[in-house]
Amino acid sequence: MTSDSAAPAESARLRAEQVTLGYGDTVISRELDFAVDDREVTAIIGPNGCGKSTLLRALGRLLRPGAGRIVLDGRPIRSVPPREVARTVAVLPQSPQAPPGLAVADLVARGRHPHQSWYRQWSSADRAAVSHALELTGMLDCADRPLEQLSGGQRQRAWISMALAQQTDLLLLDEPTTFLDLAHQIEVLDLVRELNERHGRTVVMVLHDLNLAARYSHRLVAMSQGAVRAAGTAEEVLTPGLLAEVFGLRCAVIPDPVSGTPLVVPVGAHDTAPGTAATASGALGSQAD
Structure with a gap:
């Protein structure tokens, strides 16, 4: 609700x-x-x-x-x-x-800092945690590569790996x-x-x-x-009424043909396809409550 x-x-x-x-x-x-x-x-x-x-x-x-x-x-x-x-x-x-x-593995290793102290430095448990984080994100093959040589998606996976290593x-x-x-x-x-x-x-x-x-x-x-x-x-x-209130957005909301979840279709000032504005307005009226 x-x-x-x-x-x-x-x-x-x-x-x-x-x-x-x-x-x-x-x-x-x-x-x-x-x-x-x-x-x-x-x-x-x-x-x-x-x-x-x-x-x-x-x-x-x-x-x-x-x-x-x-x-x-x-x-x-x-x-x-x-x-x-x-x-x-x-x-x-x-x-x-x-x-x-900075290499990917060295970045991910920084996620182990909360588990270390002056009397407990790098250990086999740390190495295992880094390897497991890289495995979860599919980044093991990139462990030795510098971060700046990766694609955007790979870089984000590397950062998530660091968070997982915690x-x-x-x-x-x-x-x-x-x-x-x-x-x-x-x-x-x-x-x-x-x-x-x-x-x-x-x-x-x-x-x-x-x-x-x-x-x-x-x-x-x-x-x-x-x-x-x-x-x-x-x-x-994700109802048209709430989206209008929160975002100032006129839209229609329809089922996503792939996932079945709500799909927000914005309505712009220059949308002139037959029925588009009317459909969106109807959706606004029917779901505003």
């Missing part, structure tokens, strides 16, 4: 409770509630600047709320040592950067398909679903493509102006 807020379920392993988020004097969200559904893929959608990435950063302990709290496994996340958080939650930010010439079961991915062509977007999102379905990873990702969000996620959370406007299945969230 859709709702104006995403009240944090007490059973959720990771949740935001009445958080106020922002940067300096700029407030992005006030009294925001959000809960991560365990062992599901959740996509956060919304227009640019609505607070999607800010929320993800707070969930990953990269941003301290001005008020309220983030709770991880029943404890306020700020009371949990950073190394322990990093063994539980892996965060992949937008457009991550690596030093020139051996967390919670993955927070901020726009994992940014700057990728459509084939590589599908490649990365197929991997996300495989990690969820075959390996039990809980995934929260920020996505801009509504149709891919619908196809690859169990749950959508729509944000606008720093607030959660709706949360539920793709069928519940």
Whole structure:
């Protein structure tokens, strides 16, 4: 069911409770509630600047709320040592950067830092974790290649490998398909679903493509102006009325012929195909409630 807020379920392993988020004097969200559904893929959608990435950063302990709290496994996340958080939650930010010439295996090895200390350096367990992460993402053959020599899809798989090497079961991915062509977007999102379905990873990702969000996620959370406007299945969230409210978008919503999930078809000012505007208007009227 859709709702104006995403009240944090007490059973959720990771949740935001009445958080106020922002940067300096700029407030992005006030009294925001959000809960991560365990062992599901959740996509956060919304227009640019609505607070999607800010929320993800707070969930990953990269941003301290001005008020309220983030709770991880029943404890306020700020009371949990950073190394322990990093063994539980892996965060992949937008457009991550690596030093020139860094090989894929060396990048992925950085994911083992939370498991090391001054008295426990590189071990056979670390090597096994790196190899397993590369195997999961299909990147073993690229282990010795410099990151900059890879395709966009391969680079994104390498970064996901680093997150997997942390051996967390919670993955927070901020726009994992940014700057990728459509084939590589599908490649990365197929991997996300495989990690969820075959390996039990809980995934929260920020996505801009509504149709891919619908196809690859169990749950959508729509944000606008720093607030959660709706949360539920793709069928519940991707309605013409809600998309008009959140994105200012006139559209029709039809079944995706491949997946059966909702397919958003935008209607532009210059669309003149017979019946297009009327169909979209009818859809707006019938589903606005």
